[in-house]
Amino acid sequence: MTGVPDWDVMRVWSETRMKKLEQFVEETTEIHAVAVKELDKHPRFVTETSLWLAQLKLSESSLRSKMLSSKDVKWRGYVHHLRGLSCNISECQRTAQDIQTAIRMALECTRQRRYTEDIAHRRTTLDTAFLNPATSRLLQFWRLPSLIQLDDF
Secondary structure, three states, rough: OOEEEEEEHHHHHHHHHHHHHHHHHHHHHHHHHHHHHHOOOOHHHHHHHHHHHHHHHHHHHHHHHHHHHHHHHHHHHHHHHHHHHHHHHHHHHHHHHHHHHHHHHHHHHHHHHHHHHHHHHHHHHHHHHHHHHHHHHHHHHHHHHHHOOOOHO
């Protein structure tokens, strides 16, 4: 060993990390697209996460530019350059994960609210059907109560 780092290995390592970051950003963009559709009642949140996503994409682009310009860095500063680039990529990935988590949490809260409303609506429908004398007679005619034991629920 000559003590000189293998530039190709370091370059490939950096490119691999950058590709992972690009995947994180793409996944975050896809999750955000779902949020735009499902969180239509929360325009402030959607707008705020759109801003976060735009900032994330700018950071990714800046890192890509630094990666491309690393070919012009002299060998003495190359390791320092790659170390800084690696830290910035990691920070950008954490930001992408934080954005994904925030969006996923908002989506789940909205879905749970919809499920709760759906359950309440169905219970109201069931209660109305069993309290309505005409419907009750129809159910007795078809013997549905004997097929379904409501007490089991």
